Amino acid sequence: MKKVRKVLLGDRHNCIADLVERNNIKKVLREIFLFKSMKDQQVDEVVMRLEKKKYGANEYVFKQGDPSDSFYLIIKGTIAVTKVFEKDGPEKTLRNLAVNDYLGERGYYNNIELRVYIY
Numbered sequence: 792m793k794k795v796r797k798v799l800l801g802d803r804h805n806c807i808a809d810l811v812e813r814n815n816i817k818k819v820l821r822e823i824f825l826f827k828s829m830k831d832q833q834v835d836e837v838v839m840r841l842e843k844k845k846y847g848a849n850e851y852v853f854k855q856g857d858p859s860d861s862f863y864l865i866i867k868g869t870i871a872v873t874k875v876f877e878k879d880g881p882e883k884t885l886r887n888l889a890v891n892d893y894l895g896e897r898g899y900y901n902n903i904e905l906r907v908y909i910y
Contacts, residue, residue, distance in 0.1 A: 812866075813838050819864065819891045853895075863895045870894075 817838050820826040826834055841864075846852060852863060855874060869889045873882040888894060 816841065816864065816866065822891075823893060825862075825896055859895055861895050862893065864893045865890055 817834055820834055820837065826837070829837070852870065865888055867890060869887055870892075871887050872885045872894065874885055875882055
């Protein structure tokens with residue numbers, strides 16, 4: 792009986808953690824201009840459709856010239872936004888993004904599937 796209860800409590804803990812994470816993401820989205828005019832139900836639907844992905848250090852999320860096909864919300868870690876100004880030239884850092892920052896909002900306007908990424 793103890794083993795079963797432990798498993799159930801573990802699953803319950805994961806459900807609670809997921810719920811807390813979704814609520815935190817909803818609060819962040821509510822502060823972003825793209826989502827401010829949405830009704831609560833619409834924001835809830837967006838949060839439920841979000842997809843998580845984890846990237847390693849120095850791994851590209853996307854590269855210069857790639858199509859803007861997603862909205863990215865950083866929920867852990869940081870991203871360096873870089874650009875190459877000359878052919879075969881070095882990458883230059885334009886800005887650094889951290890938790891609750893976002894990029895790729897053009898993907899949202901193009902009605903593309905939303906994703907949330909963990910770094």
